[in-house]
Every structure is written in C-alpha cells, then in structure tokens.
Amino acid sequence: VQPKPARVGTSDTEAYEHYLKGRYHLARLTRTDMLVSMDYFRQAVSRDPGYAQAWLGLASVQFRLPLAGEAPPIEFFPNAKAAARRALEIDPTLAEGHAMLGWIAFWFDWDWAASEAHFRRAIELNPNDTEGHLGYAHLLSNTGRHERALAEVRRARELSPFLLPAAALEGDFLLRAQRPDDAIETLEDARQQNEEFWF
Numbered sequence: 001v002q003p004k005p006a007r008v009g010t011s012d013t014e015a016y017e018h019y020l021k022g023r024y025h026l027a028r029l030t031r032t033d034m035l036v037s038m039d040y041f042r043q044a045v046s047r048d049p050g051y052a053q054a055w056l057g058l059a060s061v062q063f064r065l066p067l068a069g070e071a072p073p074i075e076f077f078p079n080a081k082a083a084a085r086r087a088l089e090i091d092p093t094l095a096e097g098h099a100m101l102g103w104i105a106f107w108f109d110w111d112w113a114a115s116e117a118h119f120r121r122a123i124e125l126n127p128n129d130t131e132g133h134l135g136y137a138h139l140l141s142n143t144g145r146h147e148r149a150l151a152e153v154r155r156a157r158e159l160s161p162f163l164l165p166a167a168a169l170e171g172d173f174l175l176r177a178q179r180p181d182d183a184i185e186t187l188e189d190a191r192q193q194n195e196e197f198w199f
Helices: 013-026 031-047 050-066 073-090 095-111 112-125 128-144 146-159 165-176 180-193
Strands: none
Touching: 013 031, 013 165, 031 050, 031 180, 050 073, 050 095, 073 095, 095 112, 095 128, 128 165, 128 180, 146 165, 165 180
C-alpha cells in the first residue's frame, strides 16, 4: 500500500510569498542572495511548519552555502539533512527530498550507496526531477561510470536547459570521461550565459 501524499503546499499566503522570494534569491546563487533566501525559507516554515516545499528550500540553501565556500560544512550540512528529512516526514513521496538527501550523503557523509539509493528513488518518484538526474550524474561520474553519468546530466539539462550548474557539471564530467574538447565547448557555452557565475 502506497502512503497517501501529504499536503506539500500551503494555504498561508504569507508563507507562500516568503517561499517564492526564497526561491528567487536562491536561484541567483550569490552569497548575499543565498543568505537572504535562507531567511525567507525560515519565515515560511515558521508560519507554516507543514509546508514541505519550504523545508526543501531551506535544505537546498543550507546545502549550497558550504559548496560555495561561504559556510562551514559541519554546521550547515547537518541542518540541510534535517530540513530535507522534515520535508519527507510531511510527504515521503517528494522526489526533491530524496535528491537532497542523495547530495548530502555524497558530499557530507561520503556514503556512495546511500547517495545512489536516494538519487534513484528521486528519479523513480519523478522521472522529471532535475536534481535527481543531476545528482545521480555527479555520483556516477565520481565513481567512474562516465557514459551513464553523461546520459544522466544530459537528461537534467533537457529538463532545465538554463540551469548553469548543470552545464558546468557536464563540462566536468566530459573532462573526466577523457573528452576535453567537448568539455571546453560545454563550459564555454555556460560561460557565455553568465560570465560572473562563480562555479
């Protein structure tokens, strides 16, 4: 018997507004914007503790800050994991929650088996989940499964064609797959989209 999905949205318009502002600032990927987005997500979950998407937003920003070199991993990754788990407690069928736990298992726990299980579960729950495909591609590339990694990152880019981290990661995966010319071309395309993108 499949568990019945819980409510992932909110009926609180102010919580929803905080969530949207958090997503806007998170997408900009600057240190200042990420800190602003974290504040908005915290306000959203404060107003509605059952708002699963806001918990996922909070997990996402707390995961990204250490990767950008803007926060200590030991402080932020456990908080990101707790927020993702809270979202999954509200609705265990959220692909994004499993994808986030996959990223954290990879970057913080160094548990490749758990990471792969979470990414595969995210894709199973939602075959159109960009983060699931992108994270799985990252794991595959780092464990030497290059052709599968390239297939997964291409799927992520089909789903979100303007997602700069996906383009940058594809360039990295191409380099690891011993395809430097393709890597340079991919990275140059990404650079032309935004020359100031730190990644």
